[in-house]
Amino acid sequence: MSTHASHKKRTGLMDWLTTVDHKKIGILYLLSGGFFFLIGGLEAILMRIQLIKPENDFVSAEMFNQLLTMHGTTMIFLAAMPIIFAFMNAIVPLQIGARDVAFPYVNAVGFWLFFFGGVLLNMSWFLGGAPDAGWTAYAPLSTVSAGHGVDFYVLGLQIAGAGTLAGGINFLVTIINMRAPGMTFMRMPLFTWASFVTSGLILFAFPALTVGFFLLMFERVFGAHFFNADMGGNVLIWEHIFWIFGHPEVYILILPAFGIISEIVSTFSKKRLFGYSAMVFATVLIGFLGFMVWVHHMFTVGLGAVANSIFAVATMAIAIPTGVKIFNWIFTMWGGQIRFTAPMLFAVGFIPTFVMGGVTGVMLSVPAADYQYHDSYFVVAHFHYVIVGGLVLGLFAGLYYWYPRMFNRVLNDTLGKWNFWLFFIGFHLTFFPQHWLGLMGMPRRVFTYMSGQQLDTSNFVSTIGALLMGAGTIVLFINIIISASKKNIASADPWDGRTLEWAMPVPTPEYNFAQTPLVRGLDALYVEKTAGNGKMTPAEPVGEIHMPNGSILPFIMSVGMFISGFGFIYANWYAAGGGLGIVLITMFLRSVIDDHGYHIHKEEVEADIKGGRA
């Protein structure tokens, strides 16, 4: 069909700017997510230094509010989500036996939109001040906030959010359509399942946020009054819209971590996942219930006893599938041969920490008691237990686990253990005392506290813990630098893996599988290791492989959005229109340029197989 197929090989920077290869996009996500993670972490440490003693003046009140807003926003949207997308990109196509995602071009668009959205948001630091209304941006604080900080928040996240939505849709289509023969839904690895459910949550949750951001943008940029009570608006609309997005967002973040933990616990116990179908069902159920509990963020808003009680019970219900997961992980290890490698250490650390965050979550679901917990440090402790103790430990585990597959190198296991212990101990030192701070009457988001309220000791301990977490993260970066400077090429299957992402040599060929594999059961590679010859059985003969061409258009399109974002922030309609013009032109070009991709010839593939490269 495609007789005009042509291919221009790009190298160096241009290769990275134009790539549509899911493996490279995964690396781009990981690098930029990692960069924003460092910025968000630095913001956290500055805040903790300010709070090390009462009435401290390390940073000003205004600066503290910018730090707390940017810390939350950066960590959620620009660090956690992209790193999740990094693993989804790097691993999901491999785990289902696909050659790429369904829409490689859209994948690149999604990444560059996120990247430029994040850069736009962080430009605010240099252009008159960052947003200061909290990551929740409650109106009317956000609508009356002076300067352009909140404008950067709205436009930056709107652009990044569009990228996330594109990514979510892409993975839904990929997982539904591109599974290898035999890879039925109930044979998919748990990480792929989690990515699937997370993508579904993105599909339904992000549009709510998009709408909310448009309302807020209209209010701030064009003088609308959606949230202005004096003009007949209602501030609660924002809270509802935000949390209708915001609660599913929590599960968008944690489900992939559940997936990662499931893979790692199973691999390093040498056992199949205990209660696989229950795990799948629990994942889906958590995703479903995640949409019905948003009011538990709003118990003190005054919605009344009926609403509060209904949402309380719905929230408690989530504890049940979550509990199922915890027990299934423990029983996966039961009777196994547990190897405490660095990734397993993080996974093992995840379990009790997440349980602790989970039980405080159930406590918070009790509205009458939440009137005391709400917006206090107790809540800060709770969500850091689930997001840092849960998600971040999960991401570290995933990084150590999949690093050989992504970068063809192994991270040093001893340094990995140092990383774990420093971070883990630091984490509990930071956040455990915060439960007490909240119960003892310390509200959250305070830039200082008076002495003589018995809050000093716990705050001091908490800050020391934060510094330890910082030290743990530095060890990780030392580890990465050391591994990058050495030529220790990883083996293809360093952990005795059970799933398809370990079934090809390193470096992973650009077409992933020379021949699409035939999947004969859950833990496809393990099945072949025990019941076959240790290799995947091909489902097709060696043939030509059709590949997509790279393109610079996604990058240019995102630059257009970036310029347009600036235009809207400063109400400069030339820039706003011009930027959108660039976007439209790239869309037009994409539509009219006939690019059929290219073929890798049968002979090349055969040579790769012979040479052990595929």
Next chain:
Amino acid sequence: MINNEKVGFYEVMRKWLQKGRLLSLIAMLAILLTGCGDPTLSTLVPQGDVADKQFQLMLISISIMILVLVVVFVLYFFVLIKFRKKAGDDSMPEQVEGNHMLEILWTAIPILLLIILAVPTVMRTFEFDADAKPSKNELSLKVTGHQYWWEFEYPKEELITSQELVLPVDTKVHVELTTADVIHSFWIPSLAGKTDTNPGDGSKNYMWFDTGSKEAVYKGKCAELCGASHALMDFKVKVVSKEEYKAWVSGFKKASASTGDADGQKVFEKNCLSCHAVGEKGGNTGPNLTGFGEKEKIAGIMDHSKANLKKWIKDPQEYKPGNEMPKLPLSDEEVDAVADYLMELKLQ
């Protein structure tokens, strides 16, 4: 540590749970948690009926949760120790698919535990929501949040004060909450949980609390991020005897704007009165300063002294960034006079 109120609470628990062991666990927890923190600020040292019931709910939920934690942790550590790979043992473990009995068990037991938790949850949630609106016969309050201070109106007594709430002991207080600007949240941890103040008449909130039997000064906080000085939006709740309360109300209503300090009064009337009221006269965009000489704090945060008052008047932004009070072009003598005047404003 355990006073009479707590013993009453244990009786209730006994009826509810009928389980000796769980009871002793809760008792241990109560002893562990009570006394944690500042007794005028901590939710763990409840002083009024509402805070006490909220503390009970905390104890119930913490007890159930500790039960869960213990089970999980015991299993977890057992597994980690028992099933670690031994050197030289390369055998392949049995690949277990699952176990229906176990899976039903760890689905059903949590459901049961959650039902136990849900019953008091729903009960108390309705109890705190019921009957919160202003009452004809009982004490009613109108609380308005401002960046960054609190306005307290006693509609029946027809008086408005700020920053310091004076209330009689053992009284149920009905509160109507609103805001003059952004969302704040009204929180007196020792007496009751928080409720937000939403802008707009359609989103007014109501709550109630009980002042408890102790005469004390409790700390109040704003619990919703409301701008730069959110952390400094503290207020005080003075719970006094019923007689003292009556005397305070009548004293407040008789309070006049004139003290001995005529110079200071002149400066005040010229520069401050458009925002701050004293007695009958004055604006209402800033805190009402009637009886200012008897307050606990200046601007809600600084110790009550003339020196601090002068510092505050000279540069309000330095001590509460982003607040609405302007830095007035007053001479040192004028500041001194107005500070003298304010410190002498006492109720009769």
